[in-house]
Amino acid sequence: MSQGTAIETGPGPAAAAAPAAAGPSRAPWWRGPRLRQNAEVTILLAPALVLFAGFVLIPIVIAAYYSFYNWSGYGPLNQPIGLRNYSFAFRDPAFIHAIEHTLIITVASVVIQGPLSIGLALLLNRKFIGRTFLRTVIFAPYVLPPAVTGVMWSLILQPNGFADQVLRALGLGGLVQLWLADPHIVLWTNFVVLTWQYLGFGIVLLLAGLQGIPAELTEAAAIDGAGPWQVTRRITLPLLAPTIRIWAFITVIGSLQVFDVVWILTEGGPAGSSGTIATYMYLNGVEATDFGFGAAIAVILFAFCFVFALVYQRFALRRDTRGALTRAVG
Amino acid sequence: MMNRRVVAALVAAATASLALAACSSSGPASSNASGSGSSSGSKVTLTWWNNATNQPLLGVYTSAIKGFEASHPNVTITNVPIQNELLQDTKIPLALEGSNPPNIYQQWGGGVLGQQVTSGKVADITSEVASWIGSVSGASGWQSGGKQYGVPVDLHVVGFWYRKDIFTKVGITVPATLAQLESDDARLHAAGYAPIAVGSKDRWPDAFWWEYFALRDCPQATITSSIGSKSFGDACFSKASTDLAAFLKTSPFQAGFLGTSSQQGAGSSAGMVASGKAAMELQGDWDPSVMQGVSTNKDLPSQLGWFPFPQTPGSAGSQTAVLGGGDGFSCTGPQAQAQACAQFLQYLDSPAVQQQIVGPGASGEPVVASAASAIKLPATQTAAAYFKTAAYVQLYFDTALPTKPGQNLDTAIANYFSAPSTGTASSIANSAQTP
Numbered sequence: 097m098s099q100g101t102a103i104e105t106g107p108g109p110a111a112a113a114a115p116a117a118a119g120p121s122r123a124p125w126w127r128g129p130r131l132r133q134n135a136e137v138t139i140l141l142a143p144a145l146v147l148f149a150g151f152v153l154i155p156i157v158i159a160a161y162y163s164f165y166n167w168s169g170y171g172p173l174n175q176p177i178g179l180r181n182y183s184f185a186f187r188d189p190a191f192i193h194a195i196e197h198t199l200i201i202t203v204a205s206v207v208i209q210g211p212l213s214i215g216l217a218l219l220l221n222r223k224f225i226g227r228t229f230l231r232t233v234i235f236a237p238y239v240l241p242p243a244v245t246g247v248m249w250s251l252i253l254q255p256n257g258f259a260d261q262v263l264r265a266l267g268l269g270g271l272v273q274l275w276l277a278d279p280h281i282v283l284w285t286n287f288v289v290l291t292w293q294y295l296g297f298g299i300v301l302l303l304a305g306l307q308g309i310p311a312e313l314t315e316a317a318a319i320d321g322a323g324p325w326q327v328t329r330r331i332t333l334p335l336l337a338p339t340i341r342i343w344a345f346i347t348v349i350g351s352l353q354v355f356d357v358v359w360i361l362t363e364g365g366p367a368g369s370s371g372t373i374a375t376y377m378y379l380n381g382v383e384a385t386d387f388g389f390g391a392a393i394a395v396i397l398f399a400f401c402f403v404f405a406l407v408y409q410r411f412a413l414r415r416d417t418r419g420a421l422t423r424a425v426g
Numbered sequence: 427m428m429n430r431r432v433v434a435a436l437v438a439a440a441t442a443s444l445a446l447a448a449c450s451s452s453g454p455a456s457s458n459a460s461g462s463g464s465s466s467g468s469k470v471t472l473t474w475w476n477n478a479t480n481q482p483l484l485g486v487y488t489s490a491i492k493g494f495e496a497s498h499p500n501v502t503i504t505n506v507p508i509q510n511e512l513l514q515d516t517k518i519p520l521a522l523e524g525s526n527p528p529n530i531y532q533q534w535g536g537g538v539l540g541q542q543v544t545s546g547k548v549a550d551i552t553s554e555v556a557s558w559i560g561s562v563s564g565a566s567g568w569q570s571g572g573k574q575y576g577v578p579v580d581l582h583v584v585g586f587w588y589r590k591d592i593f594t595k596v597g598i599t600v601p602a603t604l605a606q607l608e609s610d611d612a613r614l615h616a617a618g619y620a621p622i623a624v625g626s627k628d629r630w631p632d633a634f635w636w637e638y639f640a641l642r643d644c645p646q647a648t649i650t651s652s653i654g655s656k657s658f659g660d661a662c663f664s665k666a667s668t669d670l671a672a673f674l675k676t677s678p679f680q681a682g683f684l685g686t687s688s689q690q691g692a693g694s695s696a697g698m699v700a701s702g703k704a705a706m707e708l709q710g711d712w713d714p715s716v717m718q719g720v721s722t723n724k725d726l727p728s729q730l731g732w733f734p735f736p737q738t739p740g741s742a743g744s745q746t747a748v749l750g751g752g753d754g755f756s757c758t759g760p761q762a763q764a765q766a767c768a769q770f771l772q773y774l775d776s777p778a779v780q781q782q783i784v785g786p787g788a789s790g791e792p793v794v795a796s797a798a799s800a801i802k803l804p805a806t807q808t809a810a811a812y813f814k815t816a817a818y819v820q821l822y823f824d825t826a827l828p829t830k831p832g833q834n835l836d837t838a839i840a841n842y843f844s845a846p847s848t849g850t851a852s853s854i855a856n857s858a859q860t861p
Contacts (some may be wrong), residue, residue, distance in 0.1 A: 168520060169519055171545055276627075277686070363627055367684075367841040379837070382519075385519045385541070408561075
């Protein structure tokens, strides 16, 4: 390409022949636009790639490797057992329950936290006195470390604790439950605390999305006679959809991996009734010092997250991320 | 619009990579600082991991360090108290897999010690302790393959810690049999107390209950061989499960016991006894110090009493066997560190320090008999006196077994507590065998 251009722009055939052979009109190789571009890309990407490989790709490969061994963590890896860790996991009712609980939390997060976040974001997007204060209040739980959230709620929810006292003071004593001890309730207790913690995050994300919707569109619709519901339904929500899709993605991945709050509140108990895949992994892999088995659970969890991420990218996020995550457009 | 999409895409990409990273989750081994020093005269720095996070034992350990450093000027010891469950279940195993484990770490002997030895990191201190280990009771529990891999600094017995003032108020006496315990429970219930507190969230306190029924229902030989073969299929263990289920039916525990932790905060089972919400608790003799750490009740030492697990007449086991164990420490690192560590352990087992550990430190029974007189707490004195007369001392099953079978047994017992049935009973029988 560049040679052709040089010939076309050259002063004449005789003059053109010499430059084409020796190339004095072109920049030296270290200044060549392509090489320079490549060098720039390499230099800028290399640190990120090294970190990504060192802290993401290699650990995944190592975890997969460990998962084929019976390994207590002490001493060398010398007991290969093939797929026994995997087959044992899927034959363990506690693991099947952990998968069920994880899926329940994931679906409930999207189905319950989603509409709640959207509704509150729409509300907080309106102008009213105390809006900034309310936004801060709602976002505050997300800023708390999950460990603090866990400890705080385990105190609030203990029998005759703050939650029970408040309910009794409101005349709702009949609703008092053994929040952290009743196997039928404890999963939902965890879900409520998780919602308390992460609702603010969804709201802030959606608020940012709402800021990006031009006021002209909603004003024009209002002038054309659209009511508030129609404006929300036909203008705001469709334009908010890319943000909602990203929120759902983050929420599902986060829910599949949920660990810290659940571990501190209940350790997945009583009798595994609130155990998630991650708490099962910690209990049976780390606490029981069976790292080969723990690695197998980690690989299974990774597979869940990865398959979801791929499918979701392919079908839901594709139009939002076209050109950024897929091949270059144009 | 375009910008927002780019940002959204970046968020998506970042999230995906984070998700993958989190999913892969192979935890890094925790590390700790430790100095170097190869010859005996040069500086040696030791890191000491223990579970004495609360006073009074924390203060006793701190002054023990000062005392040792004064007589060994080349040795510096850094005290790192770590919450018990975190230390036992997570920090120590991970540290032993890493390249830089703590030089002195707490260790409860038995099958878990045997497993830790396979890491190759635990120092064999047989020759370092040979001259004095003979005078330490219970030291054989810290051996593996005939070699000394650790040294106990105190011994423990599991029994009932009860509130004498509540017993008096309700008009009940210390129960000698299970039937008496059940009738005491009923009286306490009627008076508005939680009769017995248990920290089922931690699972191992549940295991104490099942194991005591097993001690009463099974001959010692059966227990020893079952732990060795990691199988609790003998009929006497299913009798223990049935006995436990019958006892659970009497609702002896506090409301919501399945979600209660044993040692953390005023709402824990220890906190409930300390604050007088519950009348008793089946726990090891570290319980009084745990109670003091989570309560402001200054009268507690005089209010606490102790009695052994009641007798269950007509059973095949021993009526006076006790469940127990001890706190010990193991050494890691090169020769200089291991040597200094062994010297420090010898110092901890010297009569003067032993008196501090069991006296002001209130940490169970001494490993040197002469120090027993230093025990201050009347309740612990009662426990220590009974400890000497016990038919035999059985190490907690989860410690006697290697880690995984031990943890599985605890989990199976906790599941049984949650819903006693023939199904959960048979998973106790097989729990220790799962791969």
